[in-house]
Amino acid sequence: MTDQEHFEPVIIGFTCNWCSYRAADLAGTARMKYPPNVRLIRLMCSGRLDPTFVLKALASGADAVLITGCHPGECHYLEQNYKALRRYLLLRRTLAQMGIEPQRVKLVWASAAEGARLAQEITTLVEEIRALGPLHWPTAPEFGGNGHRPQPEIQPELEEVAA
Amino acid sequence: MQRITIDPITRLEGHGKIEIFLDAEGNVANTYFQIPELRGFERFCVGRPVEEMPLLTNRICGVCPEAHHMAAAKAADAVYHVDPPPTAKKLRELLYSAFYVTDHTTHFYALAGPDFVMGPDAPVAERNILGVIHKVGLEIGGKVIQCRKYGHTVVEMIGGRKVHPCTSIPGGLTKGITEEQRVEIEKMGRWAIEFAQFSLKLFNDIVLGNKAYVDLILGDIYYHRTHYIGMVDENNKVNFYDGKVSVVDPDGNRLGKYAPPEYRDWIAERVEPWTYLKFPYLKKVGWKGFVDGKDSGVYCATPLSRLNAADGMAMPLAQAEYEKFYSTLGGKPVHQRLATHWARLIELLYAAERWVELATDPEITSPDFHKVPTEKPTEGVGIVEAPRGTLTHHYWTDERGVLTKVNLIVGTTNNYAPISMSIKKAAEGFIKKGVVVNEGILNRVEMAFRAYDPCFGCATHSLPGQMPLQITVHDAKGEVVEVLRQNC
C-alpha cells in the first residue's frame, strides 16, 4: 500500500492556449513556485475538451484532472468555454456514480494575466488530492490492467468450398 | 460414489447441468440440477428510472422479452398509480397473444416435437426437427417459419421491434396501429387459428394415436402430484395478460386467488448453496423438501398448471379442446408432466383466437393509447403469465421515479423445484443396477426437463443427424471408470 505521506498525485491539466496556458507561462517566467504534479496538455480552446480525455487520463493512472479555460465571456473563440462548462458539469455527475469523487476533476477559469492565481489553484488542488489519496484505477497499466482493447493480429483465411 | 454429469443441458434457454450420483449397486442415490448463471438484474436495475424497466428487463430473456416487457409495463403503471386507456391495454394484450402463438409453436415443433412426434427411443439421427419434417411432411417446416414470421410481425407493429419491444411506457404506449395494420394483423391471426388447430390434430394423430406413447404419458415416471398456479380472469378462465393468480392443491381444490400486490403472502423463495437460482414455494403450505403432495409447498407454473388452476378457456375452440383434454386424461387436475405438451397446444389455440378477438375490437385502432401519469410514483407490482410460468415484477421508487429496490420472480424459476424432482424421478426410473446407461436413457431424463419448456424454443433450424455425446463415469477417487461415446 502506498504511504499517503509520500504520495505524489499525478494530475493531468488540459489548458487552453489563449488564456490559461499563458497564465501558466506567466507563472513560470515570474518564477512563481507551484508543485510539479500537474502535467500540462495544451488545447487551442477549453471547448476542445472531450470527456474522453478525462476518462482516458483517469483510466491510465492519473489521480485527478484539471481543466482550465478563459473566463466566461472572454473565450478567444467566443462561446466555446461554455461547452466545456456543460460537459464538465455532466461529466462530474456521471463520475460520481462511478465512485470517483467530484474533487478529482476540477474546472478553473484563468485569464492570461492570472499567473499567480493559477499557481495557487494548482497548489490547492495538489494538496486536496494528496489528502484524498491515490485513485489507482485498475485498468492503468501499472496496476495490472491491460489497457482498453487488444489489437487483433490473426488473419483468418477461408477455405474455398465447392459451389 | 459414481457420478454422471450432463453439461451443459441443451435445447433450452440458459445454462444448466445435471449431476447424477450412483450408489454402490448402480442405482441413483441423488441428483442435483444446478443453474450456473446469475446476472443480477434485481441489483443493477436499482438507480435506473422506472420507465426504462420495460426496456431493461427485456434483456432478462430474449426469447420471451415480451413477457418481461408487459410485466414491467404493468408494474410501472402501478408505481405511478395510473390506469392506461383501454386501447393501450388491448394493444399490449394483442401483441402478447401473437407472441404466445410464436413462442408455443417454436417450443412444440423444434424443442419438444422431436421427442414427442418421433418418440423417445427414435434414433438420434431422426429425433430432431428434420425427422419431424420428414415424418409429417416438408410443408411443416414452411408453416412453422410462417407462424414465427407472422407472430414477430405483429410484435414489431405494436412493439416497435421484433426482439426487445420498446413501446410500453407508464400510462400506456408510445404508438397505436393504423387500420391498414389492423387488417393485416387480423388476417395473420386467422391463419394462426388454423395453424393451431392443425397442430392439435397432428398431436392427436401422431401421439394420442400411438398406444406406446400414451402409456408413457400416463405412466408413473413423469408423474408428480404438486400444487399448481396460473393467472385467471374474473370468470376464472385462463388469461395470460391480466387477472389474479389462482392457486390449487394437488386434488384440484382452489386455495385462493391473489392480486399482484398480494404475491408475497403466497410465494417465498429458498436458497441452496450449490446453485445460483432460488427455489420458490407456497408459503402457506411451507417448504417440506423436494417432495410431492398436499403438504408440500412445491408448486408448478406451466401450461399444464394454468389449465389445472383455471375453470376453463375464455375462447370457444380452445374450451372444446380443454374439455377433451380432461375427459381423455381422467379429470382435473392432470399430474402427468408430458401432458404439458398437449396443454401447450391448447394455449396456442386460445392465444390465436384471442389474437383475432382483439384485432377485431372496435377500440384497437383508437389514437387514445397513452395517459400521462399525475400521481407521485411509489411502489407497484405487475404480474403476467410468461409461457414458462407466472412472472412477477415488483418495483419501489423514490419520488422521482428512480428505482430503489427491485424484486423479480421469473417464469421458469417457479418450476425449479418440480423440474429438479422430475429429473430425479426420471433418473431413478431409468438408471438402475444392471442398466447400461446409453444415450436413449439420458434422453429420457432430459425429456423430464423439456416438458417444462425452460425458456427457449428454436424453430425450423435444421439439426444435424448425429448427436455427439460423451458420458464419463468417475469413481469415488475421481478416476475414470468408463467412457461412453456416441458420434464423437
Next chain:
Amino acid sequence: MSTNGTKPKFAMYWAAACGGCEIAVLNIHEKILDVDANFEVVFWPVAMDAKYKDVEAMPDESITLTLFNGGIRNSENEEMAHLMRRKSKILVAFGSCACEGCIPGLANLSTVQEIFDTVYATVSTDNPQGLRPQFHFAAPEGELRIPAFYPVLKTLDQVVKVDYYMPGCPPESHQIAAVVDLVIKALHGEAQLPPPGAVIGVGNSTVCDECPRKRNEKTIKQFVRIQDLQAPDPALCLLEQGIPCNGPATRSGCGALCPQAGAQCIGCYGPAEGVLDFGARLMTAFASVIDSQDPDEIERILDGLVDPAGQFYRFSLAGSLLRAAKPAWKGNGTRDNGRTEGTRVPSAPAVPVKGR
C-alpha cells in the same frame, strides 16, 4: 474446391446472454436454410445436443465460423471464450453483450457483495441462515461446483482476440441475413471479407441519419421523462422534445426502429465509428444541446437527467474506458485479470438433502 468435400463448420455459443441473439438469427426465417445448406452446425447448445466435451475433442481451428454472444460474467464464460477461440478460424463478437457488455454490464456499478446480498435476501426470499452460492460445495454424495462469479463483467475482446464485431441488442435480422450472404459468398470465393477487427452488419453513420423525424436546431431548456410528455409530436426529433435519445452517437444499421415507434433510442447498436468511449461521446452530444450558459441553470437542467451513468453507459459500461465503478473492482483481490473467486461468504453447513 474444399480439400475434403465436407461443409465448413459453424458454431454459436452464448455466455452471459439472454437468448435474443439466437432468436434474431432464427428471424432470418427461410434464410436459415441457406445456413444449413452451406455449413455443418457442430455446436449450438440452444438448438442441438453437442456438449462441451465434444468441442474440446475437435481439432483447433476446425470450426470455420463461430458467433459468440453474451458477456464474460463468470469463469465458465471465460473458459468457453478461450475454448471457442482455439477451435475457431473466425470468432465474431456477436451482439452488444460480447461487443461492449450490454445491459448486464450495468452490474459493474455494484460490488459482488451488493449483488449477492440483493439477490439472496430479497423481500420474498426465505434465507434465515444467510446462505450464498458456493463455488465449491460439499454435498453428502460428492463435490458440487458452480462457476466463479467475477467482480467485473468483461467483453469478449477483453479475454480473447476477436476477428469481427457485430453489434446490436440484438443485431437486426436483416443485417444478420446480409452478413450470412456475404460469408457464404466469401466461402465460394465470390467476395472478400472485411479486414480483421472490423465492425460488420452496421451502417457507417449514426441513428440520427436513419431517423425520419424532423430535426431543427436542438436547444433544450429541460429534459422530459417520456411518460410526462403531453401531446408528443410523432414527426419531430425526440431529443428536441426533451426526451433523452441516444441517437446522436449510436451506430446506424438498425433502421432507427425505436424513434419511429415513438420511443427514444437507448443505444443498443453501440458507439458510432471511431468512438473510443460511447458514454463520453453521448455526454458531449447532450451537453451540446443544453441551452444555457449559466452554471446554476445548467445544473437545474441536468437535474432532469436522473441517471447519467445509466443513460450514457446503458450498453457500453463494460467496454468503456473506466469499465466499472471503483468499488466494483474489489473481489477477493484487486486485480481484474485474475480468476478471482469472488466474495468470501459465510460457508453453509453441509445440509443433508432429506426427502429427495
